[in-house]
Amino acid sequence: xxxxxxxxxxxxxxxxxxxxxxxxxxxxxxxxxxxxxxxxxxxxxxxxxxxxxxxxxxxxxxxxxxxxxxxxxxxxxxxxxxxxxxxxxxxxxxxxxxxxxxxxxxxxxxxxxxxxxxxxxxxxxxxxxxxxxxxxxxxxxxxxxxxxxxxxxxxxxxxxxxxxxxxxxxxxxxxxxxxxxxxxxxxxxxxxxxxxxxxxxxxxxxxxxxxxxxxxxxxxxxxxxxxxxxxxxxxxxxxxxxxxxxxxxxxxxxxxxxxxxxxxxxxxxxxxxxxxxxxxxxxxxxxxxxxxxxxxxxxxxxxxxxxxxxxxxxxxxxxxxxxxxxxxxxxxxxxxxxxxxxxxxxxxxxxxxxxxxxxxxxxxxxxxxxxxxxxxxxxxxxxxxxxxxxxxxxxxxxxxxxxxxxxxxxxxxxxxxxxxxxxxxxxxxxxxxxxxxxxxxxxxxxxxxxxxxxxxxxxxxxxxxxxxxxxxxxxxxxxxxxxxxxxxxxxxxx
Ligand SMILES: Nc1ncnc2c1ncn2[C@@H]1O[C@H](COP(=O)(O)OP(=O)(O)OP(=O)(O)O)[C@@H](O)[C@H]1O
Numbered sequence: 001x002x003x004x005x006x007x008x009x010x011x012x013x014x015x016x017x018x019x020x021x022x023x024x025x026x027x028x029x030x031x032x033x034x035x036x037x038x039x040x041x042x043x044x045x046x047x048x049x050x051x052x053x054x055x056x057x058x059x060x061x062x063x064x065x066x067x068x069x070x071x072x073x074x075x076x077x078x079x080x081x082x083x084x085x086x087x088x089x090x091x092x093x094x095x096x097x098x099x100x101x102x103x104x105x106x107x108x109x110x111x112x113x114x115x116x117x118x119x120x121x122x123x124x125x126x127x128x129x130x131x132x133x134x135x136x137x138x139x140x141x142x143x144x145x146x147x148x149x150x151x152x153x154x155x156x157x158x159x160x161x162x163x164x165x166x167x168x169x170x171x172x173x174x175x176x177x178x179x180x181x182x183x184x185x186x187x188x189x190x191x192x193x194x195x196x197x198x199x200x201x202x203x204x205x206x207x208x209x210x211x212x213x214x215x216x217x218x219x220x221x222x223x224x225x226x227x228x229x230x231x232x233x234x235x236x237x238x239x240x241x242x243x244x245x246x247x248x249x250x251x252x253x254x255x256x257x258x259x260x261x262x263x264x265x266x267x268x269x270x271x272x273x274x275x276x277x278x279x280x281x282x283x284x285x286x287x288x289x290x291x292x293x294x295x296x297x298x299x300x301x302x303x304x305x306x307x308x309x310x311x312x313x314x315x316x317x318x319x320x321x322x323x324x325x326x327x328x329x330x331x332x333x334x335x336x337x338x339x340x341x342x343x344x345x346x347x348x349x350x351x352x353x354x355x356x357x358x359x360x361x362x363x364x365x366x367x368x369x370x371x372x373x374x375x376x377x378x379x380x381x382x383x384x385x386x387x388x389x390x391x392x393x394x395x396x397x398x399x400x401x402x403x404x405x406x407x408x409x410x411x412x413x414x415x416x417x418x419x420x421x422x423x424x425x426x427x428x429x430x431x432x433x434x435x436x437x438x439x440x441x442x443x444x445x446x447x448x449x450x451x452x453x454x455x456x457x458x459x460x461x462x463x464x465x466x467x468x469x470x471x472x473x474x475x476x477x478x479x480x481x482x483x484x485x486x487x488x489x490x491x492x493x494x
Pocket of ligand 1: 194195196197234236237238239240242243330351389390391392394
């Protein structure tokens with residue numbers, strides 16, 4: 001009699017038979033790929049990391065780093081299909097690993113196999129992409145502790161070299177509760193060189209950034225969180241957003257544009273802030289409007305400005321490195337002094353109306369004028385008297401065609417027009433204020449209302465004057481005429 005043990009094939013025999021099945025091309029095709037891969041994994045004792053695009057709903061930094069890194073490896077023999085692309089700003093096209101493609105890599109004599117995969121469906125809102133990274137099991141520790149961190153560092157360097165900076169905006173509330181970020185390449189060509197602002201201030205900002213980055217040890221030594229806060233303030237169109245883009249391009253940091261509109265609870269705000277990575281710029285625009293939201297949001301039990309600041313000061317700064325936070329406002333005077341204290345906003349940057357220095361830089365950017373010009377003296381005089389934003393000048397420069405002389409003459413006219421408007425606005429304000437004339441302010445306001453311009457108060461006179469259909473000089477004459485007639489009527493006739 002045979003014992004059961006003798007009847008059953010030995011484990012070695014079984015394994016060898018399976019191995020023969022796996023290597024035999026005909027039999028191999030008959031085994032479903034999932035089972036085949038599984039058997040392979042057993043035989044070769046392979047190990048696989050699944051690296052998903054999202055990590056607990058947030059972006060997965062390893063996935064992003066792998067995408068950037070594999071671009072440089074995507075020409076391996078195993079790759080048969082790549083995604084090619086080039087944006088306006090990129091000098092060279094990029095080739096990304098396409099879905100289902102395999103890229104082979106080698107690290108310290110370890111062979112690594114990357115595969116880009118996807119599953120789920122858009123319709124069912126469960127679509128996701130992920131990488132499979134497989135290698136021999138015995139190297140698991142090396143891959144985890146050396147290879148993956150190496151890829152993260154590598155991708156940072158590649159990103160810097162490619163000058164690829166991304167801008168993340170918070171997904172609108174409703175979709176995933178406003179918690180995740182949508183991402184696009186920052187195609188903003190802004191650089192410090194092209195930015196029209198006070199040269200001393202520009203240098204100060206640049207030096208400050210240089211001092212800040214790469215000083216981990218100094219911050220650690222003095223026990224300070226490695227973060228820096230900037231307040232950029234000034235009227236609309238003076239280049240606050242352009243400066244932020246220039247800072248991001250200069251440092252190679254991604255921008256996280258924190259839109260505070262919509263319903264944001266304290267808890268959600270914490271999560272949003274914690275999902276911003278190191279080496280990034282968090283932007284909170286129009287912080288004065290955030291401050292206005294304060295009362296309203298308190299009522300709705302949503303976040304308050306003070307809780308935002310507390311999170312930034314506390315939790316956020318203790319769990320991240322090399323972070324920059326930028327607040328912008330058009331009205332610095334409306335901000336709570338607590339917000340302005342150092343540590344929260346270390347550097348205050350005033351973006352002002354265009355000065356002659358700024359103007360020269362813009363004409364050099366747009367018209368290629370690098371030296372002096374005969375009209376500069378006149379323009380300098382005009383700029384000293386009017387408030388023109390760099391954005392307005394850029395707009396005029398873009399509109400005009402023709403020679404540089406023509407464009408500058410056009411700008412002179414534009415500035416003169418602005419000067420006239422300013423004088424008219426000032427004159428009208430005076431006129432409306434004055435008590436010693438018989439100016440019929442109410443009648444005047446009625447007249448403006450008739451012109452379908454609502455709420456025509458003195459404060460808004462400047463705005464009204466921009467409209468071409470109000471002849472203010474004519475009106476002043478009319479008032480004077482009226483006054484004369486009244487005086488005549490009061491005088492007894494001879
Ligand atoms: N200082 C500047 N130097 C160069 N270009 C500028 C400058 N300021 C504005 N511009 C031009 O005007 C456009 C609008 O400016 P920008 O959005 O940066 O102004 P802002 O101060 O952020 O305005 P807002 O307060 O309305 O957001 C820019 O895209 C840029 O072309």
